Amino acid sequence: MEIISSLQNPKIKNLVKLQTKAKERRQQQLVVVEGARELSIAMANGYQPQAVYVCPEFFAKSDYPNLLELIKPSLQTALTPEVFQKLAYREASDGILALLRPKSHELEALQLSDNPFLIVLEAVEKPGNLGAILRTADAAKADAVIVCDPHTDLYNPNVVRSSIGCLFSVPVAVATSQEALAWMKARNIKTYAAELQASNWYHLNDYTTPSAIVMGTEADGLSQFWLDHADARIKIPMRGLIDSLNVSVSTAVLAFEAMRQRGF
Known part of the structure; x- marks a missing residue:
């Protein structure tokens, strides 16, 4: 196995580009995944590693000691601890990074x-929020997450990290708001727009039929398009001084109310 001990190695420089620049990820059609759990989830869902970088000293402590047996030796490269620590996003990494080919995220590909039950996100900006919502979607067994007009890259390393790999387990489509609404209407999926000013408490609605909750940004909420075209506007009651929750928390509240009504 090749061993890389220099940060000036071309492979390491390219890894840094892929980690930090969405343009490079798009052009090279490669994404960086850190963590044995995340890579294991990705592989279980049809993603094939194009290259794997391992720090043996760190990987020896991994909870997935047999993972490398599933990956061709020719794809594996060893990194020294010093090099790996410069690349790792996490303080307590388990010593493995991989390059994967991204999948297509078309609406028509969703099954x-x-x-x-769907989760729709409009103009999501923060990778951490997107990742947390994907984790919620996996936990609630949502059919899919539709990301409308995103302001962040789906494969941003922070999305991968905060989703703990659920980016790879949850079906995701990227579309415009207009495309998403038309697609859902064609399938008789009722849309519930989360809005601070709504008078309709979220728990008084019926989510037992084909349903989608539509979430906006924390700063601006949903666009007028969704407020005008959603089947209903809903809100979560706030009893304290703060008038709203973090969008990922709000999504979890609404998603698990839908799951409760459906009998989990």
């Missing part, structure tokens, strides 16, 4: 159940 829904007979009674789907």
Whole structure:
């Protein structure tokens, strides 16, 4: 196995580019995944590693000691601890990074159940919020997450990290708001727009039929397009001084109310 001990190695320089620049990820059609759990989830969902970088000293403590047996030796490269620590996003990394090919994220590629539940995000800006919502979507077993008009890259390393790999387990589509609404209407999926000014308490609605909750940004909420075209506007009651929750927390509240009504 090749061992890289210099940060000036071309492979390391390219890894840094892929970690930090969405343009490079798009042009090279490669994304960086850190962590054995995340890589394991990705591989279980059809993503094939194009290259794997391992720090043996750190990986020896991994909870996935057999993971490398599933990866061709020719794809594996060893990194010294000093080099790996410069690349790692986490303080307590388990010593593995991989390059994967991103998948297509078209609406038409989504395969829904007979009674789907969807999470729709408009203009999501913060990678951490997107990742946390993907984790919620996995936990709630949502059929899919539709990301409308995003302001962040789906494969930003912070999305991968905060989703703990759920970016790879949850079906995700990227579309405009207009495309997403038309697609859902064609499938008789009722849309519930989360809005601070709504008078309709979220728990008084019926999510047992094909449904989608639509979430906006923390700064601006949903656009007028969604407020005008959603089937209903809903809100979460706030009893304290603060008038809203973090968008990922709000999404979890709404998603698990839908799951509760559906009998989990």
